Amino acid sequence: MTTVALDVMGGDNCPDINIDGAYDALNKISYVRIKLVGPEALIKEKIISWDEKLKARIEIVNAPDVISLEESPVKAISRKKDSSIVVGINLVKNHDADAFISAGSTGAILAAGQLIIGRLPGVLRSPLATMIPTIKGFSLFLDCGANVDAKPEWLVQYARMGSIYMDKVQERPGASVKLVNLGTEDEKGNALTKAVHPMLSELTDINYQGYIESRDVPSGGADIIVADAFTGNAIIKTFEGTAGVLISLIKEVLKSTFLTKIGALLIMKPLKNRLKSFDAAKCGGAILLGLKGVVIKCHGNANRLEISTAIEKAVKYVEEDVNGLIEAALSESGR
Amino acid sequence: MTTVALDVMGGDNCPDINIDGAYDALNKISYVRIKLVGPEALIKEKIISWDEKLKARIEIVNAPDVISLEESPVKAISRKKDSSIVVGINLVKNHDADAFISAGSTGAILAAGQLIIGRLPGVLRSPLATMIPTIKGFSLFLDCGANVDAKPEWLVQYARMGSIYMDKVQERPGASVKLVNLGTEDEKGNALTKAVHPMLSELTDINYQGYIESRDVPSGGADIIVADAFTGNAIIKTFEGTAGVLISLIKEVLKSTFLTKIGALLIMKPLKNRLKSFDAAKCGGAILLGLKGVVIKCHGNANRLEISTAIEKAVKYVEEDVNGLIEAALSESGR
Numbered sequence: 165m166t167t168v169a170l171d172v173m174g175g176d177n178c179p180d181i182n183i184d185g186a187y188d189a190l191n192k193i194s195y196v197r198i199k200l201v202g203p204e205a206l207i208k209e210k211i212i213s214w215d216e217k218l219k220a221r222i223e224i225v226n227a228p229d230v231i232s233l234e235e236s237p238v239k240a241i242s243r244k245k246d247s248s249i250v251v252g253i254n255l256v257k258n259h260d261a262d263a264f265i266s267a268g269s270t271g272a273i274l275a276a277g278q279l280i281i282g283r284l285p286g287v288l289r290s291p292l293a294t295m296i297p298t299i300k301g302f303s304l305f306l307d308c309g310a311n312v313d314a315k316p317e318w319l320v321q322y323a324r325m326g327s328i329y330m331d332k333v334q335e336r337p338g339a340s341v342k343l344v345n346l347g348t349e350d351e352k353g354n355a356l357t358k359a360v361h362p363m364l365s366e367l368t369d370i371n372y373q374g375y376i377e378s379r380d381v382p383s384g385g386a387d388i389i390v391a392d393a394f395t396g397n398a399i400i401k402t403f404e405g406t407a408g409v410l411i412s413l414i415k416e417v418l419k420s421t422f423l424t425k426i427g428a429l430l431i432m433k434p435l436k437n438r439l440k441s442f443d444a445a446k447c448g449g450a451i452l453l454g455l456k457g458v459v460i461k462c463h464g465n466a467n468r469l470e471i472s473t474a475i476e477k478a479v480k481y482v483e484e485d486v487n488g489l490i491e492a493a494l495s496e497s498g499r
Numbered sequence: 500m501t502t503v504a505l506d507v508m509g510g511d512n513c514p515d516i517n518i519d520g521a522y523d524a525l526n527k528i529s530y531v532r533i534k535l536v537g538p539e540a541l542i543k544e545k546i547i548s549w550d551e552k553l554k555a556r557i558e559i560v561n562a563p564d565v566i567s568l569e570e571s572p573v574k575a576i577s578r579k580k581d582s583s584i585v586v587g588i589n590l591v592k593n594h595d596a597d598a599f600i601s602a603g604s605t606g607a608i609l610a611a612g613q614l615i616i617g618r619l620p621g622v623l624r625s626p627l628a629t630m631i632p633t634i635k636g637f638s639l640f641l642d643c644g645a646n647v648d649a650k651p652e653w654l655v656q657y658a659r660m661g662s663i664y665m666d667k668v669q670e671r672p673g674a675s676v677k678l679v680n681l682g683t684e685d686e687k688g689n690a691l692t693k694a695v696h697p698m699l700s701e702l703t704d705i706n707y708q709g710y711i712e713s714r715d716v717p718s719g720g721a722d723i724i725v726a727d728a729f730t731g732n733a734i735i736k737t738f739e740g741t742a743g744v745l746i747s748l749i750k751e752v753l754k755s756t757f758l759t760k761i762g763a764l765l766i767m768k769p770l771k772n773r774l775k776s777f778d779a780a781k782c783g784g785a786i787l788l789g790l791k792g793v794v795i796k797c798h799g800n801a802n803r804l805e806i807s808t809a810i811e812k813a814v815k816y817v818e819e820d821v822n823g824l825i826e827a828a829l830s831e832s833g834r
Contacts, residue, residue: 236684236686271682298744299744299747299748309681312681312688312689312690313689313690344733346644346647346728346729346732347606349571351571353647354647354648354728354729355647355648377736378732378733378734378736378737378740379736379737379739379740379743380740381737381740382737382740382741382743382744383740383743383744391733393681394681394689394730395729395730395733397681397713398679398713398726398730398733398734398737399713399733399734399737401712401713401714402713402714402716402717402733402734402737402738402741403737403741404714405713405714405715405716405717405718406717406737406738406741406742406745407741407745408714408717408718409633409634409717409718410741410742410745410746411745412634413634413773413774414749414770416773417766417769417770417773418766420769421769423765423766424765424766424769426762426765427761427762427763427764427765427766428762428766429762430758430759430761430762430765431752431753431758431759431762431763431766434752434755434756434759435749435752438748438751438752439748
């Protein structure tokens with residue numbers, strides 16, 4: 165049995181999507197226990213109609229407080245000891261849960277994960293790793309924003325941890341790894357990429373294939389894409405911003421005249437179907453790799469599918485002992 | 500009279516778009532002279548049918564060699580002295596032209612501009628500044644890829660040079676300036692942005708408005724966007740890659756069935772019209788700011804409009820004495 169702590173109060177559509185996601189996961193996976201973390205009375209009311217068999221595999225952990233998106237993350241986690249994020253993270257720290265999942269404040273989850281749970285022995289920094297949609301499927305992108313001013317050794321560890329995660333949790337062994345750079349020629353780069361490139365080239369436990377320009381990220385140019393958090397954050401947010409602007413612009417055109425409205429009727433269903441393949445909900449959120457436990461951050465606008473998939477991925481992570489593999493790999497290399 | 504040297508051999512569609520762009524510019528602007536740089540015989544043949552009045556304002560400068568996109572830029576500019584890029588850049592260095600325009604190898608143009616022409620007194624680095632399309636119009640983005648491992652002082656100069664350029668060449672005085680960061684809260688950032696932010700906040704000659712997340716670049720969140728070259732390059736290329744992937748995906752859907760093909764007929768014209776507002780050709784290429792002269796890099800797939808506009812912008816740059824203003828501004832501040 166794997167035990168997952170779920171932040172009931174995380175995300176724009178809380179608490180319902182979290183409760184519904186937990187419900188789906190309990191139905192799908194028979195060997196998971198879920199600790200629902202949030203205001204006890206509220207949660208009790210929400211699950212009142214649940215089957216007793218499902219209820220037997222849940223536990224309500226009272227956490228009356230909530231950390232809002234507006235609060236300073238580091239201050240909030242030290243002040244709000246009764247918040248769902250701090251209570252949930254402490255369950256992992258105290259081995260009362262294997263994993264913590266939240267669609268709440270990214271900053272608070274990152275800070276609480278790193279400061280309260282701490283890193284596995286040998287792990288220098290814990291990157292935020294996200295599955296991003298590309299024209300070819302999904303790629304793992306890390307670091308998406310956890311650790312600024314990166315050192316070369318950190319990025320080398322990201323590549324190795326990401327490869328283990330892709331193999332064991334996403335079931336993609338031998339995934340190609342590329343490093344984000346200004347260009348793909350050997351002489352191009354900044355001080356960081358020029359230091360990291362030869363270090364990655366020497367590794368035999370990952371499938372490193374050299375540099376990638378960010379232009380080739382949306383077209384699926386690599387299975388695993390490594391960058392420092394500042395660059396990673398810039399790429400992920402540009403990707404989201406550009407897609408959002410283009411889609412809203414197309415919608416505006418489709419609504420503009422009588423004829424385009426007819427045109428919209430004809431193309432809307434196939435277009436939506438095609439865009440569905442880009443729905444990251446089925447990847448189950450972003451993971452903070454390398455902590456003593458599992459911490460998954462779902463999108464702020466996560467739906468029940470993303471929450472239930474995140475629970476599923478957390479169970480797989482624990483079952484496959486990904487943290488054990490990471491620790492073994494990094495200690496073998498003397499780190 | 501302003502004299503512009505134009506690389507006839509630059510870009511995917513050379514030499515024709517360059518010749519055509521020069522033709523348009525000569526017709527539009529009566530007080531420009533153009534030096535067409537490239538293989539003499541070829542150019543002669545291309546302009547054979549031109550009116551004698553136009554021919555009176557051009558000169559052919561023979562440059563039989565071409566630097567290809569595959570060559571190492573720094574090696575190429577030292578080896579290929581007779582290439583159109585090196586010959587054209589030398590015209591500016593020797594005051595035989597005020598500006599050089601090319602749609603050729605970005606690396607070679609950047610290297611030749613910086614190494615052969617050199618920077619204005621007080622200018623620490625010369626950033627590549629590009630007008631990028633947003634939902635609200637166009638923003639100036641710099642540095643798009645010229646100087647990696649940036650120092651705080653460089654970015655401060657980028658903001659000031661960019662503001663002068665926007666005012667005088669793009670006719671947008673008081674343009675807002677923002678600095679790319681992981682988030683917009685004061686405590687967020689890497690070492691570079693945390694150093695630059697207070698320095699920009701103190702300036703009185705620019706309209707600095709704080710941080711911008713890359714997500715808000717495509718939606719036009721600032722008139723002038725400042726970043727180090729590595730981040731800038733990552734943002735610009737992600738922007739291009741995402742737009743390219745989404746547009747090709749929509750085309751694929753529109754072609755997929757009989758009904759979507761009908762739908763496509765109904766929406767295509769309004770959609771193309773709307774997308775036209777994103778055509779960067781009318782901005783006339785990217786400029787290397789802060790050199791002793793004017794160097795403009797057009798897109799590899801530039802059309803004749805982009806070339807003629809680049810010529811027009813170069814003329815405006817010289818007429819408005821932007822370099823004089825940059826020198827005065829940076830020397831006043833003790834740099």
